[in-house]
Amino acid sequence: MIISGWGMYPKIESTVLRFETEQALANLIGEYYGLVPRGNGRSYGDSALSPVTVDVKPKNYFLSFDESSGLLHVQAGALLSDILEIFVPKGWFLKITPGTKLITVGGAIASDVHGKNHHIEGCFSESVKEFRIVTANGTIINCNRESTPDLWKATCGGMGLTGVILDAKIYLKKIKSQYINQVTIKTKNLKETFDAFEEFKDKPYSVAWIDCLAKGNAMGKSLLMVGDFSGEGGLGYQLKPQKTIPFNFPSFTLNKLSVKAFNELYYGKVRKKVTKQQVDIDAFFYPLDAIGHWNRIYGKNGFTQYQFILPKVHSYDGLKEILATIADSGKGSFLAVLKLYGKANQNWLSFPLEGYSLALDFKIEKGIFQLLDMLDRIVLKYGGRIYLTKDVRVSRKTFEKGYPQIDTFRQFRKEHGMDKKFQSLQSKRVGI
Ligand SMILES: Cc1cc2nc3c(=O)[nH]c(=O)nc-3n(C[C@H](O)[C@H](O)[C@H](O)COP(=O)(O)OP(=O)(O)OC[C@H]3O[C@@H](n4cnc5c(N)ncnc54)[C@H](O)[C@@H]3O)c2cc1C
Structure with missing residues (x-):
């Protein structure tokens, strides 16, 4: 079948393998080379693309929950939205969540995703106690930081290149309300x-939308949203039906003028310097999930997301140079999200670093x-990196x-026969 990432570019033909039992999965891994696991296909590019993919999404059962510690044992194909639907009404929330709830637990571990609270709570792997994974020779390993530290560091953020995660034990956190101040x-x-990020750095959640077409004195003008969970308002959370973009927009729909008009409206509709509101979980954490297939607004050729991070000491200078380059190019982006990050973890390919x-x-x-390519050069000049x-x-x-x-990651893959077994278009391109 034809598959793609969320950016709808590239689209490739892939043999999509499904499995019923763990033994059947081990047999498939024995039989094929160059395969990559696939969750809900919400990675933007070619991380989950290969001529042979393993579809883990149907494996989505909840296995157990310990109310005293908040430890949830769940299969790797479960979506974060499945977890929220069951657990928010009981007063539990994800410790770490990205800006969409439509990803699988396996995908969250493989990308070691982060959210608006990285500066306080770190990456998704920080909320994981252990997971089970089928590796290149078909054995199932119960992986945690103590028993198999290298497999842990290679898999969390390892983009599916060490094996297929079957299930995981993750800690949820207690909440009293589904509302955020x-x-x-x-x-x-x-x-x-x-300055505003620094002033509010003790708030658990923060994110800024930035007008990437603004120039001169207005360069970097933003709306910074910070928040924490309220104690009031109740836990009556329900998944809402999505409005859907029914077809690919013609590719001229999005251009410099429409992005500029959007930016002016979006920024202009906030009148005051500081506005306080109470909003629900979906509005605060997942505004983009309200519209199904919003990726179609970019037209049939698709789009890509460019995400980089710069160390804190260079962030201001680097961002200035990057924003100036983008504004000069006239190729604007509706979505331009700036986030503050805390300390990096030990995982070999996790994206975040302090900055x-x-x-x-x-x-x-x-x-x-x-x-x-021009932006890459600036990112490297300031000691940064790109999010796979x-x-x-x-x-x-x-x-x-x-x-x-x-090199440690490459060596580990080679030693364990993973380099030939698990490959994506991306892993081949970047040589891992
Ligand atoms: C609207 C939107 C907002 C986003 N916001 C954020 C954000 O704020 N922060 C952030 O960090 N990310 C963000 N992302 C990216 C997203 O969280 C990651 O790409 C995530 O990994 C996607 O999970 P998935 O289940 O769709 O996996 P896929 O896209 O199918 O796969 C992603 C990677 O995980 C691997 N993988 C998937 N399942 C398994 C498994 N069971 N075992 C081993 N490897 C597996 C794949 O091989 C691939 O390398 C966002 C994406 C979208 C579309």
Whole structure:
């Protein structure tokens, strides 16, 4: 069948393997080479693309829950939304969640995803006690930090290249309400945006939308949203039906003018410097999930997300240079999300490091890869790196410079026969 990532680029023909039992999965792994596990296909680029893929999504049962510790044992194909639907009404929430709830637990571990609270709570793996994984020779390993530290460091953030995760034990956190006290701070430029992040760095959650087309004195103007869970309002959470974009928009729909108009409206509708509101979980954590197939607005050629992170000491200078380059190119992005990150963990390919990250969506069109190559050079100049789970085009050289543990990861894969067994288009491109 034809498959793609969320960016709808590239689209490839793949033999999609499904399995009933763990033994059947071990047999498939014995039989095939160059396969990659696949969750809900929400990674943007080619991380979950290969001529042979293993579909883990149907394996989505809940296995047990310990009310005293909040430890949930769940199969790797379960979506975060499945967990929220059952557990928010009981007063539990995910410790770490990305900006969509439509991803699997296996995908969350493999990308070691992070959310608006990385500066306080770290990556998804920080909420995982252990997981079971089928590796290259078909054996099932119960992996945790103590018993198999290298397999842990290679798998969390390892983009499915060490094996197929079957199930995981993850800690949930207690909440009293499904509402968040949100404060929105409107800033006039990048300096104010950074100052606001620092001022509110003790708030558990923070994220800024940034106008990436603003130039001169207004460069970096933003809406910073910070929040924490309220104690009031109840736990009556229900998954809402999505409105759906029914077809691919014509590719001229999104251009510099429409992005500029959107940015002005979005920024302009917030009148005050500081606005306080109470919003629910979906509005605060998952605004994009309200619209199904929103990826179709970029047209049939698809889009890519460019996400990089810079160490804190260089974040301000690096971002200034990158925003200036984007504004000059005129290739704007509706979505331009700036986040603050805390300390890096030990996992070999986890993306976060202490600093700031910016994520931008770009339509696939003429000149876009040249622009992103230019941005890569600035990212490297300031000691940063690119996020694999969003990427579809980074070169081997750029990738390697950003990830100093890459040789350890490569060596580990080779020693355990994973390098030939598990491959994605991305792993071949960046040479891992
Ligand atoms: C709207 C939107 C917002 C997002 N926001 C964020 C964010 O805030 N922070 C963030 O970190 N990410 C974010 N992401 C990215 C997303 O969280 C990751 O790409 C995630 O890994 C997707 O999970 P998936 O189940 O769809 O996996 P897929 O896209 O199918 O696969 C992703 C990777 O996981 C591997 N994998 C999947 N399942 C398994 C398994 N069972 N065993 C081993 N490997 C497996 C695949 O091989 C692949 O390398 C966002 C994505 C979207 C679309």
